[in-house]
Amino acid sequence: MSNNLVITSGYKYIDIDAYASIIAYRELLKKQGVNATASTLSTLNQSIPPFILGLKYRLDSADTLKDAKYIVLDTSNPDSFDERVTIDNLVEIIDHHTGFEDYWKNYPNVKTQIEFIGSICTIIFERIVSSGYTEILDTDLCKLLVAGILDNTLNLKSSITTDRDHNAYNKLIRIGNISSDFYIEYFSACESEILKNFTKAIKDDTKIEKVGVLPAVIGQMVILNIKDFNIEEMKKVFAEYPEWLINVISLEDGKSYLYFGGDTVQERLEELFDKQCDAYDLLVLDNFLLRKQIMKKAQEMSSL
Template sequence: MNMQNIVITSGCKYVDIDAYASMIAYRELLKTTSDANVIASTTATPNQSVPPLILDLKYSLDDLTKDENCKYILLDVSNPDFFDTQVTVDKIVEIIDHHTGFEQHWASYPNIKTQIEFIGSICTLIYEKIIESGHTEILDTDMCKLLIAGILDNTLNLKSSITTDRDRVAYNELLKLGNVSEDFCKEYFSACESGVMKDFEKAIRDDLKVEKAGVLPEVIGQMIVLNLDNFDHEKMNKIFADYPEWMMNVVLLEEGKSYIYFGGDGVKQRLEHLFDKRCENDELLILDKFLLRKQIMEKAREASSM
């Protein structure tokens, strides 16, 4: 008897909670519905979106296996440049992703089952597959917590514009099925935040964008936090002291707002003009509905090309 080994994996740089949770949940589903020996493994490391709170749940990833004949399923990635390094294309049997752009590419591989859809989170898709299979017993409390965390992270607390109604339905049903209270959501974000805050300076510096977009200052930082309770303004100012002009987009998930801190000559006027909004003072502009940095840069580019 040689049982088929299936390895569920994701991207090569790091795995976020959406990839981490969906890999584990899909493993549990396939274990239930197929005869294959299914494992979920990665050569990459989980990032800050997978805090100890999540790693301590009863489900986790498997160790890597060395099996020449195994088949691969890829979740949360469809750009072949970013596949986990253990994967070779001839061994892929399925790809499920929500980053669009490679649908045409995979259409010429008839042996690979693909599902690439515009949706907030891959965890939503896996939740739907579990419901369709009828095996709701898979969705115990810890499994629900995993999938909820993936949805919350990738949709920014369901407030990002990429959030679909399917994500909202999955989120609400998972809360009920797993008997998970909304407190868990806050706990989850706080746990991620305390990981980031441990090395606040590094977190900002490693993520700085230095790129000219319209009237925006050339140096733009971003941090996504629950609220400003743990945000260190002094450290922020220290980081940006080296730059003649800068801005920092702080996305507040509880309020659903962007706090844009800035510095440099004329930046205030340029931002007020771009957003058609008065600043609170000489260092802060508040957007009533948050925008991600990439959306702000897009807006600035569009405005300057008009």
């Protein structure tokens, strides 16, 4: 094992699932005697509100350590890794996004666990349990992991939520003595951050990746209610792109509002979802989907 093991995630934005899981994995590895740090060169997006940053577990500084080996969590797309990661210094990947499972079979030196479940925090929780170090799970570490699960599964309501996510959530709530109302505190804090700096919040959670019939620019925003969402302001953010899509997930009514721009995007989305658009630039999904589910669907259609 290398002297310096750095746990990191994607480029150029990371969310609470990545943030919480790299910190919790560091705590586990440190407990196991490994000299591990958790850091990122990327920007933290609005899913990591100030009260989460104020918990006692935080990131380490993102120094470029000589001879460091890297572990990447929450992404397996080699084009979207933290800038310090190379194929030669990478030792492990844990991810729940599809698309690169076969790619990594060509690199047997990189240990991979890629499973389509709700949250990487669930996998880290399971590793903590299976290694017998549940004593590291104090309230603050539990809150971090619970926030990651809540965010990536949308309060455990998204269809990508598995029994394993429910199990991890229930155990973490109990072990950390966390209130069952914690989700309100968490999602309200995120929404305050979004509204504080709306344009930046959208850009910080936009993926640029061409998948199937989808536009290459895909934003996502989770809000408590669509009524509070400034659609005109949002369209300005995407004006610079020839084609784009944003998945606005409204938690209260449980729907995805897909706003889009660009030639032929309407026809492509209608084909993908087998559903007519609700307006010239809007398609509403009655049961919300996460962006990663939309991308998986497009990927599956293009490989038929």
